[in-house]
């Protein structure tokens with residue numbers, strides 16, 4: 456889809472960019488709308504995108520963020536392939552994506568369903584709320600990531616928790632019968648994706664109200680655990696350049712909404 460339309464047609468984004476340009480006169484890096492560059496500083500976002508959320512806490516903050524991030528473009532499941540090739544591009548090799556759990560850099564074109572290829576992992580397992588892959592939560596790229604086909608299968612629809620046996624094919628990741636623990640480098644990413652989903656999907660559309668809880672074995676309930684562990688992971692693994700860039704690419708080029716917990720990790724504790 457066209458970045459020209461997606462970016463400049465939206466007054467809110469144009470306002471954010473304008474503030475960035477002003478801030479840029481005093482900062483080292485100028486504003487740049489090209490992929491991979493930040494298009495708005497955190498301060499500019501607070502004055503524009505997040506202006507109705509700043510200063511709130513608890514249920515009020517969650518409700519404000521739900522309204523803000525629900526204004527979005529929605530993708531089809533087939534569009535997700537190309538989107539992930541942009542959002543998860545290897546910064547060291549533009550022909551590749553970086554896989555979530557293994558950390559492997561792999562050709563963008565080596566996607567599919569065969570062993571050794573990468574496919575589309577629903578970090579909020581799609582059976583938890585049974586939303587499938589029709590346009591909606593099942594195609595929301597804020598929680599869809601490229602993963603190794605076999606590791607995706609091993610994770611299955613398990614809740615997240617610490618513990619288990621290390622995966623031979625994905626060192627640093629652990630699993631047992633009822634939970635999955637991703638590698639340290641993406642623990643916070645996983646937590647923030649889950650909590651984004653909880654705020655974005657409140658049962659106000661045709662899909663279930665997704666919420667975290669402190670359990671495993673949630674099965675098909677629209678729940679994902681364990682909240683206490685996810686909160687800890689978010690603290691231990693704060694947003695890095697890759698995760699922030701990913702949020703910007705989704706905002707600029709695809710869905711035009713943001714994951715608030717990447718911009719404001721402290722909002723995790725302000726809500727939960």
Ligand SMILES: [Ca+2]
Nearest residue numbers: 616631633634
């Ligand atoms: Ca377990």
Ligand SMILES: [Ca+2]
Nearest residue numbers: 640641644692
């Ligand atoms: Ca991380």
Ligand SMILES: [Ca+2]
Nearest residue numbers: 653656657665
């Ligand atoms: Ca919810």
